[in-house]
Amino acid sequence: PIEAVRKGVEIIGSKVGDRINVKGVGTTGSGRYLIGDFVGADMVINEITAQATAAADIDNSVDTIFEIGGQDSKFISLEDGVIVDFEMNKVCAAGTGSFLEEQAERFDIKIEDFGDIALKAESPLNLGERCTVFMETNVYSHYQKGASIEDILGGLAYSITMNYINRVVGRKKIGKKIFFQGAVAFNRSVIAAFENYLGKEIIVPENHEVTGAIGAAIKVLENSHKKTKFRGFENISKVSYSHSSFECKGCPNRCEIKKISIKGQPSLFYGGRCEKYEKGDSKSSDIPDYFAERENFLLNSYEPKDNKGAKKVGIPYAMLTHEFYPFWNAFFTELGFDFVLSDKTNKKIINDGLQCSVAETCFPMKTTLGHVQNLLEKGVDYLFLPTTRDMPTKEKNIKGDRTGSYPCPFIQGTWSIVKSAINTGEVKILTPILNFSFKEYIKEKQLTKLGKELGRDRRSIKKAIRQAHLAQNKFYSSVKKRGKEVLSSLKDDEIAIVITSRSYNSCDRAISMDVPKKLRELGFKVIPIDYLPVDSIDLSKEWPNLYWEFGDRIMSAAEIIKKDRRLYPVYITNFGCGPDSFILQYFEREMDRPFLRLEVDEHSAGAGVITRCEAFIDSLMNVRNKKDFPPTQTKTKGKDAVFKKSQGRVIYIPYMGDGAVVLRSAFRSEGINAEMLYSDDETLELGRKYTLGKECYPFIITTGDIIKTLKHNDPKKVAFFMPQTYGPCRFGQ
Known part of the structure; x- marks a missing residue:
């Protein structure tokens, strides 16, 4: 992006540089921090805020923005000119401008002519809103069967509309005055498709393709600086720079960092999964890292004996290990084994997991395969991959025909997924069935059986079980105690963010894209979900059949958050998460305030995550200042249907x-x-x-x-x- 910006600044400078006095400079977009340093920006603004600022300046009564660009799409909800809610597309590119451009090229049509041709369609095809790969196959199939180009392009216009409404907007409220921004708004057929589909007028503002830049300029103007940091047209156009790269060894990810060396100026960096080099204005130095605290509780709730030289039992540092490590560390160590934990998730582990995957699963499950490979490289004698049928839960959750509070089927069947994907050789896999919902049964039957299979006597097994429960209870009590301290220390007007997510999503820094750290760097306390007293919430009446344990915890957290105006949730999920396809909808219906939803997988980019985090902070600050926040929720419960x-x-x-x-x-x-x-x-x-x-x-x-x-x-x-x-x-x- 640097060369494109350099040439652009050179062209502008040659035309108007001698006639204007630059008072301030702002940058926006995914490369905003890098380019901001390069040109000398006074402000760096996320795209959501920039688009909303421009729209509100054009017409302060606008309440909805559809923005579709080449690579991503955004939905923004406004009240009185400020952001109150937003959403961005996830991994799928089927609802963006690049998809339309690819389809136009396929039929040898200029993208500028796409809209006019599509508007001639007599019967636009119903192509649905599926992913790009399936859509392309569908388009080609219709073309082979004799469908006209006009009907195909008309169908694509409707497709991008339905994809946007169903996958980006979802259940969010679409207002009365809708602005359509971004370069795709040049396509008249897409505008018509939106109007027909919604039955509402779609307004395309002037200069819609650069509203992001206009919004950034307005923000700079509103926060005028005495002296701009702008390097000047001539200096930028003549700048000499060189590219190089190096491997960052600051964490296990070993990111390849791209370095831009500029003569006489500080070097610029980009390409890392975090912003260690790109951003230097972190506000987190005085804010406690509660996730680091939790990890310390997890790893140090049991003081292990030195069993070096003994048989090695390895467990992946993934999935439920983020909760049960104290238990298994104590159990196997007390039985005389050298208990080995795989390395923290890093780039190699992720890549190994992706290469091993033989079926499409969620990102954490793919990563688990990489952790298993890591353990095999460590030379373990046993792989411990238990079938955790159910988890510790509230007593009220076990009743009637319900016999447990479950993790997802992938977790229950981890060992079978590993066996089908990885040749473990001579390493023995331990796959006991475990029922944590039933304390006495797991103690007297399942753990005793496991200990005997490993050749240990009953006395040693009994001691190991006792120490395992002590270690696990110490972890739980440490987390609850610290959570109580954190919540009681929050000031009445303070804002804190709760990561409502499974521990293996939020507490694994690589899988979560280090979102807790990113939010902390924006100046906010970020709290793990298990710091909240979720065990004190009884959902049995409202949600009598919420049989997923993590779902129960997430919905319990929602109840706690709704009663505390200081707390705001960030929900981290993964592409393809089965339980979250329902739980996330329940959570959205229950929540009375803005929350950030992040869908993370192996394709996620750090820039997109940062944009969402920054825009979320902007929106919640706006909502927080409203007099009627939080709004009063009134629930109407219908009568149960009776069949006669x-x-x-x-x-x-x-x-x-x-x-x-x-x-x-x-x-x-x-x-x-x-x-x-x-x-x-x-x-x-x-x-x-x-x-x-x-x-x-x-x-x-x-x-x-x-x-x-x-x-x-x-x-x-x-x-x-x-x-x-x-x-x-x-x-x-």
């Missing part, structure tokens, strides 16, 4: 296997009319329209079947039969 045979309703049963046919026959034998739900193309279309697309395919199909049935029948004559499950599959939610 006399109503003459037809019971529709989703086809979940041949057993559904048996159920239909059973109802009919009792004189109740019952039918099967059969799926077709309309099912899929409706299912995708009324779900977020992150849910499992059976859920999407079942939702589509139900809506289709209601669409074609009198709702008063329809009933649906849905079996109840208790997990860990997400369909029970």
